[in-house]
Amino acid sequence: MVEIKKLSKDFGSLMAVNDISFQVKQGEVLGFLGPNGAGKSTTMKMITGFLTPSAGSVTVNGHDIVQNPLAVKQRIGYLPEGAPAYPDMTPASFLEFVAQVRGLRGSNKQSRIEDTVKKVHLEGVLYQSIDTLSKGFKRRVGLAQAILHDPEVLILDEPTDGLDPNQKHEVRTLIKNMAEEKVIILSTHILEEVHAVCTRAIIIADGKILADGTPAELEAKSQFHNAVTMTLHCSTAKAKQIRQSLLNLPGVQKLETLAKNNSMQSYQIFPHAHRSIIGEISQHARNQQWKVEELHVNKGRLDEVFRSITTV
Amino acid sequence: MRGNLIWVLFRRELASYFATPIAYVFIVIFLFLSGIFTFYLGNFFARGQADLSPFFTFHPWLYLFLIPALSMRLWAEERKGGTIELLLTLPITITEAVLGKFLAAWAFTAIALILTFPMWISVNYLGNPDNAVIIAGYIGSLLMAGAFLAIGSCISALTKNQVIAFVITVVVCLAFILSGFPLVLDFFSGWAPQVIVETISSFSFLTHFSAISKGVLDLRDFIYFLSLIAFWLFATAILIEMKKAD
Ligand SMILES: Nc1ncnc2c1ncn2[C@@H]1O[C@H](COP(=O)(O)OP(=O)(O)OP(=O)(O)O)[C@@H](O)[C@H]1O
Ligand SMILES: [Mg+2]
Numbered sequence: 252m253v254e255i256k257k258l259s260k261d262f263g264s265l266m267a268v269n270d271i272s273f274q275v276k277q278g279e280v281l282g283f284l285g286p287n288g289a290g291k292s293t294t295m296k297m298i299t300g301f302l303t304p305s306a307g308s309v310t311v312n313g314h315d316i317v318q319n320p321l322a323v324k325q326r327i328g329y330l331p332e333g334a335p336a337y338p339d340m341t342p343a344s345f346l347e348f349v350a351q352v353r354g355l356r357g358s359n360k361q362s363r364i365e366d367t368v369k370k371v372h373l374e375g376v377l378y379q380s381i382d383t384l385s386k387g388f389k390r391r392v393g394l395a396q397a398i399l400h401d402p403e404v405l406i407l408d409e410p411t412d413g414l415d416p417n418q419k420h421e422v423r424t425l426i427k428n429m430a431e432e433k434v435i436i437l438s439t440h441i442l443e444e445v446h447a448v449c450t451r452a453i454i455i456a457d458g459k460i461l462a463d464g465t466p467a468e469l470e471a472k473s474q475f476h477n478a479v480t481m482t483l484h485c486s487t488a489k490a491k492q493i494r495q496s497l498l499n500l501p502g503v504q505k506l507e508t509l510a511k512n513n514s515m516q517s518y519q520i521f522p523h524a525h526r527s528i529i530g531e532i533s534q535h536a537r538n539q540q541w542k543v544e545e546l547h548v549n550k551g552r553l554d555e556v557f558r559s560i561t562t563v
Numbered sequence: 564m565r566g567n568l569i570w571v572l573f574r575r576e577l578a579s580y581f582a583t584p585i586a587y588v589f590i591v592i593f594l595f596l597s598g599i600f601t602f603y604l605g606n607f608f609a610r611g612q613a614d615l616s617p618f619f620t621f622h623p624w625l626y627l628f629l630i631p632a633l634s635m636r637l638w639a640e641e642r643k644g645g646t647i648e649l650l651l652t653l654p655i656t657i658t659e660a661v662l663g664k665f666l667a668a669w670a671f672t673a674i675a676l677i678l679t680f681p682m683w684i685s686v687n688y689l690g691n692p693d694n695a696v697i698i699a700g701y702i703g704s705l706l707m708a709g710a711f712l713a714i715g716s717c718i719s720a721l722t723k724n725q726v727i728a729f730v731i732t733v734v735v736c737l738a739f740i741l742s743g744f745p746l747v748l749d750f751f752s753g754w755a756p757q758v759i760v761e762t763i764s765s766f767s768f769l770t771h772f773s774a775i776s777k778g779v780l781d782l783r784d785f786i787y788f789l790s791l792i793a794f795w796l797f798a799t800a801i802l803i804e805m806k807k808a809d
Binding site for chain 1: 644645
């Protein structure tokens with residue numbers, strides 16, 4: 252378990268991370284979201300012991316990062332932002348080096364390296380210098396280095412940045428497969444990734460936590476959550492009456508016209524307090540014998556929630 | 564401090580010298596310049612003496628430019644490439660990292676120094692030198708190189724920029740050489756008390772190095788170089804701890 256308590260980091264007058272607290276348990280995949288400069292990487296650097304917190308504490312399975320850094324570092328696999336690696340080494344010699352530092356020995360070391368190489372598909376570039384690898388392969392080398400010792404805690408700073416769609420998919424599958432017996436914290440700017448791999452997401456901006464919940468819970472914060480989109484055939488003359496009858500339904504709060512022409516009207520209908528109103532509306536439409544072309548509920552989109560809470 | 568980890572870091576670091584042209588360029592230039600200095604400037608043949616003192620006399624000056632070129636990358640490169648974040652989040656201590664890197668650089672200069680062995684063979688071919696003195700010279704030279712490297716390591720830890728690391732290291736090392744120079748000491752002896760002049764001179768590489776290279780193995784000279792190395796490496800570790808993320 253990773254426990255973060257009242258963690259802060261200032262760089263001079265800038266509060267990069269400002270009094271953040273949260274816990275992540277085994278089996279959770281926590282997605283760290285936030286605009287550029289929000290403090291995601293800074294938080295990760297403190298969890299992994301690279302930066303010393305200005306205040307607050309980080310404990311990993313009971314070990315405090317400041318009191319007992321080696322115990323924490325042994326348990327963590329970390330992919331830093333930009334996936335740094337020694338450019339003059341080859342992936343093979345680099346992984347060998349990391350394995351030795353991690354204390355892996357003999358046949359166990361060999362099988363861990365082979366296993367990892369297979370998992371992130373590095374077979375083709377093992378003996379090419381890292382300097383000359385493409386961006387995506389460099390990222391994979393960084394990922395390999397992080398999962399090499401099968402750590403209890405994985406901290407991944409933008410793990411899929413620069414990967415092609417196939418690799419993105421593979422890496423997400425890899426993360427999901429490892430999730431059960433690990434604590435995983437990853438940061439990302441790709442919101443679909445949150446759906447694909449995360450069991451929980453935290454949105455931070457200006458060093459503060461703005462939202463913390465499952466992807467579905469975050470989506471429920473959207474003003475479009477449970478709003479209904481409806482398109483129906485009707486003449487312009489009748490449109491006003493239709494709008495009024497929808498607004499008279501008990502659950503409906505407001506209505507926006509999305510599009511209209513002589514024979515078609517399209518509406519966005521918002522409920523009171525995110526209630527579910529699709530039943531009411533479809534019932535009403537049937538009673539009125541409207542010719543409905545389209546009728547669906549919006550769940551709310553994460554990117555829209557993200558925008559609305561991170562922009563003032 | 565765990566020896567096996569220092570050894571792992573040491574091997575990676577030493578291998579990285581040979582993975583790039585640095586090693587070859589350094590060794591070739593080192594051998595070339597020590598040849599020039601010894602045979603032309605040092606009047607190796609004209610002196611008619613079978614010893615290597617012209618060779619060793621120029622080592623402080625050779626090191627003044629070559630060692631900073633080697634040490635400038637020690638930490639500045641890790642900073643620039645972001646690998647410092649990788650290195651320092653591995654389960655190692657800063658002390659282990661500092662030692663592993665320093666020892667690799669030192670071992671590399673030892674290799675360059677060993678490759679000057681044809682010089683030693685030539686004097687033995689030409690005459691009957693005192694080989695004990697020559698060995699003392701090599702030991703003294705290696706110790707001095709270590710002190711230069713430790714200074715360079717510390718200054719490299721201060722910056723991302725290798726050029727800045729190089730220039731500042733040259734200046735600091737120059738100060739350590741010049742503090743034993745008659746010219747500098749005369750300047751102080753005119754007005755400063757004797758103790759101060761002696762303190763300044765006692766900090767000089769030249770004073771201690773020339774003693775060792777004449778074959779006078781005084782424990783104090785060893786302690787001087789080793790404590791200088793320890794001091795600058797300690798400072799390196801502290802600076803990295805303080806400034807690792809900048
Ligand atoms: N070493 C440093 N010195 C001064 N300021 C820093 C330092 N490192 C980070 N910052 C500042 O701290 C803030 C948070 O940066 P951080 O890298 O954590 O953002 P992030 O959320 O990871 O952003 P991104 O999405 O762009 O990666 C930024 O304003 C950044 O400029
Ligand atoms: Mg970042």
